[in-house]
Amino acid sequence: METKPRLLSILDGVTVLLLIAATGMVFLYAPEEAVMGQVQKVFYFHVAAGWVGMLGFLAAAISGIAFLRTGDRKWDIASLASVEIGMAFAFINVVTGSIWARPIWNTWWTWDPRLTTATIMMLIYAAYLMLRSGIEDPDRRARFGAIYAIVGFISVPLTFFSARLFRTIHPVVIGANQPGSEGTFDMTPMMLQTFLFSLLTFSIIFADLLWHRIRLGSLQEKVEQLKLKLNV
Amino acid sequence: MPNYPSEAQNLIKEGIPRSRSLSFGYFRALWAIVWKDLAAELRSRELLSAMLVFALLVILIFNFALELDARTRSNVTAGVLWATFAFAGTLGLNRSMAMEKDRGCLDGLLLAPVDRSAIYFGKALSNLFFMLIVEVIVLPVYSVLYNLNLFNPGLMIVILLGSIGYVAVGTLLSSMAVQTRTRDVLLPILLFPVVIPVFIASVKASSGFLQGLEMAEIWPWLNLLVVYDLIFTAVAFMVFDYVVDE
Numbered sequence: 411m412e413t414k415p416r417l418l419s420i421l422d423g424v425t426v427l428l429l430i431a432a433t434g435m436v437f438l439y440a441p442e443e444a445v446m447g448q449v450q451k452v453f454y455f456h457v458a459a460g461w462v463g464m465l466g467f468l469a470a471a472i473s474g475i476a477f478l479r480t481g482d483r484k485w486d487i488a489s490l491a492s493v494e495i496g497m498a499f500a501f502i503n504v505v506t507g508s509i510w511a512r513p514i515w516n517t518w519w520t521w522d523p524r525l526t527t528a529t530i531m532m533l534i535y536a537a538y539l540m541l542r543s544g545i546e547d548p549d550r551r552a553r554f555g556a557i558y559a560i561v562g563f564i565s566v567p568l569t570f571f572s573a574r575l576f577r578t579i580h581p582v583v584i585g586a587n588q589p590g591s592e593g594t595f596d597m598t599p600m601m602l603q604t605f606l607f608s609l610l611t612f613s614i615i616f617a618d619l620l621w622h623r624i625r626l627g628s629l630q631e632k633v634e635q636l637k638l639k640l641n642v
Numbered sequence: 643m644p645n646y647p648s649e650a651q652n653l654i655k656e657g658i659p660r661s662r663s664l665s666f667g668y669f670r671a672l673w674a675i676v677w678k679d680l681a682a683e684l685r686s687r688e689l690l691s692a693m694l695v696f697a698l699l700v701i702l703i704f705n706f707a708l709e710l711d712a713r714t715r716s717n718v719t720a721g722v723l724w725a726t727f728a729f730a731g732t733l734g735l736n737r738s739m740a741m742e743k744d745r746g747c748l749d750g751l752l753l754a755p756v757d758r759s760a761i762y763f764g765k766a767l768s769n770l771f772f773m774l775i776v777e778v779i780v781l782p783v784y785s786v787l788y789n790l791n792l793f794n795p796g797l798m799i800v801i802l803l804g805s806i807g808y809v810a811v812g813t814l815l816s817s818m819a820v821q822t823r824t825r826d827v828l829l830p831i832l833l834f835p836v837v838i839p840v841f842i843a844s845v846k847a848s849s850g851f852l853q854g855l856e857m858a859e860i861w862p863w864l865n866l867l868v869v870y871d872l873i874f875t876a877v878a879f880m881v882f883d884y885v886v887d888e
Contacts, residue, residue, distance in 0.1 A: 537832045540831055544823045545823070557814075558832065561814070561836055561878075568869070575842075575846075
Protein backbone atom coordinates (compact mmCIF):
# COMPACT_ATOMS: atom_id res chain seq x y z
CA MET A 411 0.00 0.00 0.00
CA GLU A 412 1.28 3.44 -0.83
CA THR A 413 1.35 5.74 2.13
CA LYS A 414 -0.89 8.75 2.04
CA PRO A 415 1.12 11.77 0.93
CA ARG A 416 1.74 14.29 3.67
CA LEU A 417 0.34 17.08 1.57
CA LEU A 418 -2.94 15.20 1.35
CA SER A 419 -3.11 14.82 5.12
CA ILE A 420 -2.49 18.53 5.48
CA LEU A 421 -5.18 19.24 2.89
CA ASP A 422 -7.62 17.06 4.83
CA GLY A 423 -6.97 19.08 7.96
CA VAL A 424 -7.26 22.38 6.14
CA THR A 425 -10.55 21.27 4.54
CA VAL A 426 -12.11 20.33 7.85
CA LEU A 427 -11.04 23.62 9.42
CA LEU A 428 -12.37 25.63 6.49
CA LEU A 429 -15.69 23.83 6.65
CA ILE A 430 -16.05 24.51 10.36
CA ALA A 431 -15.10 28.14 9.77
CA ALA A 432 -17.55 28.51 6.91
CA THR A 433 -20.39 27.00 8.95
CA GLY A 434 -19.50 29.36 11.77
CA MET A 435 -19.53 32.33 9.45
CA VAL A 436 -22.88 31.36 7.98
CA PHE A 437 -24.61 31.03 11.33
CA LEU A 438 -22.77 33.56 13.48
CA TYR A 439 -21.16 36.17 11.26
CA ALA A 440 -23.54 36.74 8.35
CA PRO A 441 -26.52 38.87 9.23
CA GLU A 442 -30.07 37.65 8.91
CA GLU A 443 -31.72 38.76 5.70
CA ALA A 444 -34.57 41.20 6.10
CA VAL A 445 -37.27 39.57 3.99
CA MET A 446 -36.47 35.88 3.97
CA GLY A 447 -35.12 35.33 7.47
CA GLN A 448 -33.07 32.34 8.51
CA VAL A 449 -33.81 30.24 5.45
CA GLN A 450 -31.79 32.60 3.29
CA LYS A 451 -28.64 31.13 4.87
CA VAL A 452 -29.12 28.01 2.80
CA PHE A 453 -27.99 30.16 -0.12
CA TYR A 454 -24.33 30.18 0.95
CA PHE A 455 -23.83 26.44 0.74
CA HIS A 456 -26.42 25.97 -1.98
CA VAL A 457 -24.61 28.13 -4.52
CA ALA A 458 -21.24 26.72 -3.48
CA ALA A 459 -22.51 23.18 -4.03
CA GLY A 460 -23.88 24.17 -7.44
CA TRP A 461 -20.55 25.70 -8.30
CA VAL A 462 -18.75 22.47 -7.42
CA GLY A 463 -21.24 20.49 -9.48
CA MET A 464 -20.41 22.55 -12.54
CA LEU A 465 -16.71 22.45 -11.70
CA GLY A 466 -16.92 18.67 -11.66
CA PHE A 467 -18.49 18.69 -15.09
CA LEU A 468 -15.83 20.99 -16.46
CA ALA A 469 -13.04 18.91 -14.90
CA ALA A 470 -14.53 15.75 -16.38
CA ALA A 471 -14.66 17.27 -19.87
CA ILE A 472 -11.11 18.58 -19.66
CA SER A 473 -9.84 15.24 -18.36
CA GLY A 474 -11.73 13.58 -21.18
CA ILE A 475 -10.00 15.70 -23.80
CA ALA A 476 -6.65 15.08 -22.09
CA PHE A 477 -7.25 11.34 -22.10
CA LEU A 478 -8.17 11.23 -25.78
CA ARG A 479 -5.04 13.15 -26.66
CA THR A 480 -2.52 11.38 -24.44
CA GLY A 481 -4.06 7.98 -23.77
CA ASP A 482 -2.76 8.16 -20.20
CA ARG A 483 -5.15 6.29 -17.89
CA LYS A 484 -4.75 8.70 -15.01
CA TRP A 485 -6.88 11.21 -16.93
CA ASP A 486 -9.63 8.64 -17.13
CA ILE A 487 -9.52 8.12 -13.37
CA ALA A 488 -9.65 11.89 -12.91
CA SER A 489 -12.67 12.10 -15.21
CA LEU A 490 -14.60 9.45 -13.31
CA ALA A 491 -13.67 11.01 -9.98
CA SER A 492 -14.86 14.46 -11.11
CA VAL A 493 -18.17 13.09 -12.30
CA GLU A 494 -18.83 11.17 -9.08
CA ILE A 495 -18.03 14.14 -6.87
CA GLY A 496 -19.83 16.59 -9.15
CA MET A 497 -22.93 14.44 -9.10
CA ALA A 498 -23.00 14.32 -5.32
CA PHE A 499 -22.71 18.09 -5.07
CA ALA A 500 -25.23 18.68 -7.85
CA PHE A 501 -27.65 16.59 -5.82
CA ILE A 502 -26.91 18.62 -2.69
CA ASN A 503 -27.50 21.73 -4.79
CA VAL A 504 -30.94 20.59 -5.89
CA VAL A 505 -32.04 19.45 -2.43
CA THR A 506 -30.89 22.61 -0.63
CA GLY A 507 -32.49 24.65 -3.39
CA SER A 508 -35.78 22.89 -2.81
CA ILE A 509 -35.54 23.51 0.91
CA TRP A 510 -35.06 27.20 0.24
CA ALA A 511 -37.76 27.35 -2.43
CA ARG A 512 -40.57 25.90 -0.34
CA PRO A 513 -40.99 28.81 2.08
CA ILE A 514 -39.92 31.49 -0.38
CA TRP A 515 -41.63 30.47 -3.59
CA ASN A 516 -44.33 28.36 -2.01
CA THR A 517 -43.35 25.39 -4.14
CA TRP A 518 -40.74 22.65 -3.93
CA TRP A 519 -39.94 22.87 -7.61
CA THR A 520 -40.31 25.08 -10.66
CA TRP A 521 -39.22 24.55 -14.23
CA ASP A 522 -37.20 27.72 -14.43
CA PRO A 523 -34.10 27.57 -16.72
CA ARG A 524 -31.51 27.05 -14.00
CA LEU A 525 -33.35 24.24 -12.29
CA THR A 526 -34.15 22.61 -15.59
CA THR A 527 -30.52 22.77 -16.68
CA ALA A 528 -29.33 21.49 -13.30
CA THR A 529 -31.65 18.49 -13.58
CA ILE A 530 -30.50 17.72 -17.09
CA MET A 531 -26.89 18.02 -15.96
CA MET A 532 -27.52 15.41 -13.27
CA LEU A 533 -29.15 13.15 -15.83
CA ILE A 534 -26.11 13.46 -18.07
CA TYR A 535 -23.89 12.55 -15.10
CA ALA A 536 -26.05 9.52 -14.38
CA ALA A 537 -25.95 8.49 -18.03
CA TYR A 538 -22.15 8.81 -17.96
CA LEU A 539 -21.94 6.43 -15.00
CA MET A 540 -24.34 3.99 -16.65
CA LEU A 541 -22.32 4.06 -19.86
CA ARG A 542 -19.15 3.20 -17.99
CA SER A 543 -20.74 0.39 -16.04
CA GLY A 544 -21.90 -1.25 -19.27
CA ILE A 545 -18.42 -1.71 -20.72
CA GLU A 546 -15.91 -4.31 -19.59
CA ASP A 547 -12.85 -3.38 -21.59
CA PRO A 548 -11.08 -0.65 -19.59
CA ASP A 549 -9.59 1.12 -22.57
CA ARG A 550 -12.89 1.32 -24.40
CA ARG A 551 -14.63 2.38 -21.20
CA ALA A 552 -12.16 5.22 -20.81
CA ARG A 553 -12.54 6.36 -24.43
CA PHE A 554 -16.32 6.29 -24.44
CA GLY A 555 -16.49 7.98 -21.06
CA ALA A 556 -14.24 10.75 -22.34
CA ILE A 557 -16.36 11.23 -25.46
CA TYR A 558 -19.60 11.38 -23.52
CA ALA A 559 -18.15 13.77 -20.96
CA ILE A 560 -17.20 16.13 -23.78
CA VAL A 561 -20.52 15.83 -25.62
CA GLY A 562 -22.49 16.24 -22.39
CA PHE A 563 -20.50 19.27 -21.31
CA ILE A 564 -21.03 21.07 -24.62
CA SER A 565 -24.76 20.44 -24.53
CA VAL A 566 -25.25 22.11 -21.14
CA PRO A 567 -24.92 25.78 -22.24
CA LEU A 568 -27.18 25.09 -25.22
CA THR A 569 -29.74 23.52 -22.91
CA PHE A 570 -29.58 26.54 -20.64
CA PHE A 571 -30.15 28.96 -23.51
CA SER A 572 -33.04 27.00 -24.92
CA ALA A 573 -34.67 26.67 -21.50
CA ARG A 574 -34.24 30.38 -20.87
CA LEU A 575 -35.70 31.26 -24.26
CA PHE A 576 -38.58 28.94 -23.46
CA ARG A 577 -39.38 30.84 -20.28
CA THR A 578 -38.94 34.31 -21.75
CA ILE A 579 -41.58 33.69 -24.33
CA HIS A 580 -43.96 31.80 -22.07
CA PRO A 581 -43.85 33.15 -18.52
CA VAL A 582 -45.39 30.81 -16.03
CA VAL A 583 -47.16 31.70 -12.81
CA ILE A 584 -46.56 29.15 -10.09
CA GLY A 585 -48.37 29.06 -6.79
CA ALA A 586 -49.20 32.12 -4.77
CA ASN A 587 -45.76 33.75 -4.83
CA GLN A 588 -44.32 34.51 -8.22
CA PRO A 589 -40.71 33.36 -8.40
CA GLY A 590 -39.96 35.90 -11.08
CA SER A 591 -36.88 37.67 -9.78
CA GLU A 592 -35.08 34.45 -8.80
CA GLY A 593 -35.08 35.58 -5.21
CA THR A 594 -32.23 38.04 -5.54
CA PHE A 595 -31.34 40.32 -2.72
CA ASP A 596 -28.69 42.89 -2.07
CA MET A 597 -25.73 41.46 -0.26
CA THR A 598 -24.13 43.45 2.50
CA PRO A 599 -20.33 43.21 2.74
CA MET A 600 -20.58 40.66 5.56
CA MET A 601 -22.84 38.48 3.45
CA LEU A 602 -20.53 38.80 0.48
CA GLN A 603 -17.56 37.72 2.57
CA THR A 604 -19.45 34.71 3.89
CA PHE A 605 -20.53 33.82 0.39
CA LEU A 606 -17.05 34.01 -1.09
CA PHE A 607 -15.61 32.10 1.83
CA SER A 608 -18.19 29.34 1.32
CA LEU A 609 -17.28 29.21 -2.34
CA LEU A 610 -13.62 28.87 -1.45
CA THR A 611 -14.34 26.20 1.15
CA PHE A 612 -16.34 24.08 -1.22
CA SER A 613 -13.71 24.39 -3.93
CA ILE A 614 -11.11 23.11 -1.48
CA ILE A 615 -13.47 20.30 -0.49
CA PHE A 616 -13.75 19.39 -4.16
CA ALA A 617 -9.98 19.35 -4.60
CA ASP A 618 -9.52 17.24 -1.47
CA LEU A 619 -12.19 14.70 -2.43
CA LEU A 620 -10.85 14.59 -5.98
CA TRP A 621 -7.35 13.79 -4.79
CA HIS A 622 -8.66 11.04 -2.51
CA ARG A 623 -10.81 9.58 -5.27
CA ILE A 624 -7.99 9.63 -7.82
CA ARG A 625 -5.76 7.82 -5.32
CA LEU A 626 -8.51 5.28 -4.84
CA GLY A 627 -8.82 4.83 -8.59
CA SER A 628 -5.07 4.33 -9.04
CA LEU A 629 -5.03 1.74 -6.28
CA GLN A 630 -7.98 -0.02 -7.91
CA GLU A 631 -6.05 -0.21 -11.17
CA LYS A 632 -3.04 -1.69 -9.37
CA VAL A 633 -5.29 -4.31 -7.79
CA GLU A 634 -6.71 -5.20 -11.22
CA GLN A 635 -3.26 -5.60 -12.66
CA LEU A 636 -2.15 -7.78 -9.76
CA LYS A 637 -5.26 -9.92 -10.19
CA LEU A 638 -4.44 -10.43 -13.85
CA LYS A 639 -0.87 -11.41 -13.00
CA LEU A 640 -2.06 -13.95 -10.46
CA ASN A 641 -4.58 -15.50 -12.85
CA VAL A 642 -1.99 -15.90 -15.57
CA MET B 643 -11.82 -8.70 -32.64
CA PRO B 644 -13.27 -11.88 -34.29
CA ASN B 645 -10.95 -14.50 -35.74
CA TYR B 646 -9.79 -12.61 -38.77
CA PRO B 647 -6.44 -13.59 -40.31
CA SER B 648 -3.56 -11.67 -38.83
CA GLU B 649 -2.98 -9.52 -41.92
CA ALA B 650 -6.54 -8.28 -41.71
CA GLN B 651 -6.19 -7.63 -38.01
CA ASN B 652 -3.07 -5.59 -38.59
CA LEU B 653 -4.73 -3.60 -41.30
CA ILE B 654 -7.64 -2.80 -39.04
CA LYS B 655 -5.30 -1.70 -36.27
CA GLU B 656 -2.80 0.31 -38.23
CA GLY B 657 -4.91 1.45 -41.09
CA ILE B 658 -3.80 2.01 -44.64
CA PRO B 659 -3.25 5.31 -46.45
CA ARG B 660 -6.53 7.07 -46.47
CA SER B 661 -8.13 9.69 -48.64
CA ARG B 662 -8.29 12.24 -45.86
CA SER B 663 -9.61 15.44 -47.28
CA LEU B 664 -12.87 16.06 -49.06
CA SER B 665 -11.67 14.25 -52.12
CA PHE B 666 -13.52 12.28 -54.71
CA GLY B 667 -12.66 9.04 -52.86
CA TYR B 668 -14.12 10.40 -49.65
CA PHE B 669 -17.49 11.19 -51.15
CA ARG B 670 -17.59 7.92 -53.02
CA ALA B 671 -17.03 6.03 -49.78
CA LEU B 672 -19.66 8.11 -48.02
CA TRP B 673 -22.19 7.56 -50.73
CA ALA B 674 -21.37 3.85 -50.84
CA ILE B 675 -22.31 3.51 -47.19
CA VAL B 676 -25.55 5.41 -47.66
CA TRP B 677 -26.44 3.41 -50.75
CA LYS B 678 -25.66 0.13 -48.97
CA ASP B 679 -28.03 0.97 -46.14
CA LEU B 680 -30.79 2.14 -48.44
CA ALA B 681 -30.44 -0.89 -50.71
CA ALA B 682 -30.47 -3.31 -47.78
CA GLU B 683 -33.51 -1.58 -46.37
CA LEU B 684 -35.32 -1.66 -49.69
CA ARG B 685 -35.02 -5.42 -49.77
CA SER B 686 -35.87 -6.27 -46.19
CA ARG B 687 -37.86 -3.22 -45.07
CA GLU B 688 -37.40 -4.35 -41.49
CA LEU B 689 -36.15 -1.04 -40.14
CA LEU B 690 -38.72 1.24 -41.73
CA SER B 691 -41.68 -0.97 -40.96
CA ALA B 692 -40.62 -1.25 -37.32
CA MET B 693 -40.14 2.51 -37.00
CA LEU B 694 -43.39 3.29 -38.74
CA VAL B 695 -45.56 0.90 -36.77
CA PHE B 696 -43.97 2.09 -33.56
CA ALA B 697 -44.60 5.72 -34.45
CA LEU B 698 -48.27 5.04 -35.14
CA LEU B 699 -48.60 3.16 -31.86
CA VAL B 700 -47.08 6.10 -29.99
CA ILE B 701 -49.59 8.44 -31.59
CA LEU B 702 -52.31 6.03 -30.52
CA ILE B 703 -51.09 6.10 -26.93
CA PHE B 704 -50.99 9.89 -26.97
CA ASN B 705 -54.55 9.86 -28.14
CA PHE B 706 -55.58 8.30 -24.86
CA ALA B 707 -52.97 10.03 -22.75
CA LEU B 708 -53.95 13.57 -23.68
CA GLU B 709 -57.34 15.12 -24.11
CA LEU B 710 -57.01 16.04 -27.76
CA ASP B 711 -60.20 17.97 -28.25
CA ALA B 712 -60.30 20.38 -31.16
CA ARG B 713 -58.94 23.36 -29.27
CA THR B 714 -56.05 21.82 -27.31
CA ARG B 715 -55.05 19.86 -30.35
CA SER B 716 -53.39 22.78 -32.09
CA ASN B 717 -51.35 23.58 -28.96
CA VAL B 718 -50.23 20.09 -28.37
CA THR B 719 -49.66 18.74 -31.88
CA ALA B 720 -46.06 19.88 -32.14
CA GLY B 721 -45.17 18.20 -28.86
CA VAL B 722 -46.90 14.94 -29.74
CA LEU B 723 -45.23 14.84 -33.14
CA TRP B 724 -41.77 15.43 -31.78
CA ALA B 725 -42.18 12.94 -28.95
CA THR B 726 -43.19 10.39 -31.58
CA PHE B 727 -40.19 11.22 -33.76
CA ALA B 728 -37.82 11.04 -30.80
CA PHE B 729 -38.98 7.56 -29.78
CA ALA B 730 -39.15 6.17 -33.30
CA GLY B 731 -35.80 7.74 -34.05
CA THR B 732 -34.22 5.89 -31.14
CA LEU B 733 -35.48 2.64 -32.57
CA GLY B 734 -33.99 3.42 -35.97
CA LEU B 735 -30.62 4.46 -34.56
CA ASN B 736 -30.35 1.35 -32.44
CA ARG B 737 -31.23 -1.07 -35.21
CA SER B 738 -29.06 0.64 -37.78
CA MET B 739 -25.92 0.38 -35.67
CA ALA B 740 -26.74 -3.07 -34.35
CA MET B 741 -26.94 -4.38 -37.90
CA GLU B 742 -23.44 -3.03 -38.60
CA LYS B 743 -21.98 -4.55 -35.49
CA ASP B 744 -23.69 -7.93 -35.63
CA ARG B 745 -22.93 -8.69 -39.24
CA GLY B 746 -19.31 -7.64 -38.90
CA CYS B 747 -19.87 -4.83 -41.40
CA LEU B 748 -18.13 -2.36 -39.15
CA ASP B 749 -14.83 -4.18 -39.34
CA GLY B 750 -15.19 -4.33 -43.09
CA LEU B 751 -15.82 -0.60 -43.23
CA LEU B 752 -12.78 0.07 -41.06
CA LEU B 753 -10.62 -1.76 -43.59
CA ALA B 754 -11.64 0.65 -46.29
CA PRO B 755 -8.90 3.14 -47.27
CA VAL B 756 -10.87 6.19 -46.30
CA ASP B 757 -11.03 8.60 -43.38
CA ARG B 758 -13.07 7.21 -40.48
CA SER B 759 -15.30 10.25 -40.50
CA ALA B 760 -16.70 9.10 -43.84
CA ILE B 761 -18.18 6.15 -41.98
CA TYR B 762 -19.75 8.52 -39.49
CA PHE B 763 -21.22 10.79 -42.14
CA GLY B 764 -22.39 7.85 -44.22
CA LYS B 765 -24.21 6.27 -41.28
CA ALA B 766 -25.58 9.62 -40.16
CA LEU B 767 -26.94 10.34 -43.62
CA SER B 768 -28.62 6.98 -43.95
CA ASN B 769 -30.09 7.35 -40.45
CA LEU B 770 -31.33 10.79 -41.48
CA PHE B 771 -32.99 9.37 -44.60
CA PHE B 772 -34.80 6.73 -42.60
CA MET B 773 -35.96 9.23 -40.04
CA LEU B 774 -37.17 11.63 -42.73
CA ILE B 775 -39.04 8.85 -44.52
CA VAL B 776 -40.84 7.94 -41.33
CA GLU B 777 -41.66 11.59 -40.66
CA VAL B 778 -42.96 12.10 -44.18
CA ILE B 779 -45.36 9.20 -43.69
CA VAL B 780 -46.41 10.09 -40.15
CA LEU B 781 -47.38 13.68 -41.03
CA PRO B 782 -50.25 12.89 -43.42
CA VAL B 783 -51.45 10.09 -41.15
CA TYR B 784 -51.59 12.48 -38.21
CA SER B 785 -53.35 15.07 -40.37
CA VAL B 786 -56.02 12.58 -41.30
CA LEU B 787 -56.47 11.18 -37.81
CA TYR B 788 -56.83 14.58 -36.20
CA ASN B 789 -58.22 16.63 -39.04
CA LEU B 790 -55.40 19.15 -39.01
CA ASN B 791 -53.56 20.63 -41.95
CA LEU B 792 -49.92 19.82 -41.37
CA PHE B 793 -48.80 20.72 -44.85
CA ASN B 794 -46.73 23.71 -43.84
CA PRO B 795 -43.36 24.54 -45.46
CA GLY B 796 -42.05 26.08 -42.25
CA LEU B 797 -42.88 22.88 -40.41
CA MET B 798 -40.96 20.89 -43.02
CA ILE B 799 -37.87 23.02 -42.46
CA VAL B 800 -38.07 22.57 -38.71
CA ILE B 801 -38.47 18.83 -39.10
CA LEU B 802 -35.42 18.73 -41.33
CA LEU B 803 -33.24 20.80 -38.99
CA GLY B 804 -34.40 18.96 -35.91
CA SER B 805 -33.83 15.57 -37.47
CA ILE B 806 -30.33 16.57 -38.54
CA GLY B 807 -29.41 17.55 -34.97
CA TYR B 808 -31.00 14.44 -33.51
CA VAL B 809 -29.28 12.12 -35.95
CA ALA B 810 -25.88 13.85 -35.69
CA VAL B 811 -25.64 13.17 -31.97
CA GLY B 812 -27.63 9.95 -32.16
CA THR B 813 -25.31 8.27 -34.65
CA LEU B 814 -22.28 9.05 -32.49
CA LEU B 815 -23.91 7.87 -29.28
CA SER B 816 -25.48 4.77 -30.84
CA SER B 817 -22.09 3.72 -32.20
CA MET B 818 -20.91 3.78 -28.58
CA ALA B 819 -24.02 2.27 -27.04
CA VAL B 820 -24.03 -0.68 -29.43
CA GLN B 821 -20.67 -1.77 -28.04
CA THR B 822 -21.88 -2.01 -24.46
CA ARG B 823 -23.71 -4.74 -22.62
CA THR B 824 -26.90 -2.75 -22.07
CA ARG B 825 -27.16 -1.78 -25.74
CA ASP B 826 -30.72 -0.83 -26.58
CA VAL B 827 -31.64 0.56 -23.22
CA LEU B 828 -28.58 2.75 -23.01
CA LEU B 829 -29.10 4.83 -26.15
CA PRO B 830 -32.16 6.80 -24.96
CA ILE B 831 -30.49 7.35 -21.59
CA LEU B 832 -27.41 8.78 -23.28
CA LEU B 833 -29.21 10.61 -26.04
CA PHE B 834 -32.22 12.35 -24.55
CA PRO B 835 -30.51 14.63 -22.02
CA VAL B 836 -28.04 15.82 -24.62
CA VAL B 837 -30.63 16.38 -27.33
CA ILE B 838 -33.02 18.46 -25.19
CA PRO B 839 -32.14 21.78 -26.92
CA VAL B 840 -33.15 20.25 -30.26
CA PHE B 841 -36.36 19.01 -28.76
CA ILE B 842 -37.30 22.32 -27.15
CA ALA B 843 -36.40 24.37 -30.22
CA SER B 844 -38.14 22.00 -32.64
CA VAL B 845 -41.34 21.86 -30.64
CA LYS B 846 -41.43 25.62 -30.20
CA ALA B 847 -40.64 26.37 -33.84
CA SER B 848 -43.10 23.75 -35.13
CA SER B 849 -45.76 25.09 -32.83
CA GLY B 850 -45.00 28.60 -34.03
CA PHE B 851 -45.44 27.67 -37.67
CA LEU B 852 -48.58 25.67 -37.05
CA GLN B 853 -50.20 28.45 -35.09
CA GLY B 854 -49.13 31.06 -37.64
CA LEU B 855 -46.97 33.12 -35.30
CA GLU B 856 -44.79 35.99 -36.52
CA MET B 857 -41.43 35.01 -37.99
CA ALA B 858 -39.73 37.25 -35.42
CA GLU B 859 -40.87 34.91 -32.69
CA ILE B 860 -39.76 31.79 -34.51
CA TRP B 861 -36.31 32.97 -35.62
CA PRO B 862 -34.57 32.44 -32.25
CA TRP B 863 -35.60 28.81 -32.27
CA LEU B 864 -34.44 28.26 -35.83
CA ASN B 865 -31.13 29.90 -35.00
CA LEU B 866 -30.73 27.63 -32.00
CA LEU B 867 -31.39 24.59 -34.17
CA VAL B 868 -28.83 25.62 -36.74
CA VAL B 869 -26.22 26.37 -34.07
CA TYR B 870 -26.83 23.03 -32.38
CA ASP B 871 -26.61 21.15 -35.68
CA LEU B 872 -23.33 22.81 -36.60
CA ILE B 873 -21.69 22.40 -33.21
CA PHE B 874 -22.58 18.78 -32.74
CA THR B 875 -21.87 17.67 -36.27
CA ALA B 876 -18.41 19.21 -35.85
CA VAL B 877 -17.86 17.59 -32.46
CA ALA B 878 -19.03 14.18 -33.67
CA PHE B 879 -16.77 14.47 -36.70
CA MET B 880 -13.76 15.22 -34.51
CA VAL B 881 -14.43 12.52 -31.97
CA PHE B 882 -15.68 9.58 -34.07
CA ASP B 883 -12.19 8.17 -34.65
CA TYR B 884 -11.95 7.32 -30.97
CA VAL B 885 -15.23 5.44 -31.03
CA VAL B 886 -14.20 2.91 -33.64
CA ASP B 887 -10.59 2.49 -32.56
CA GLU B 888 -9.97 -1.14 -31.86
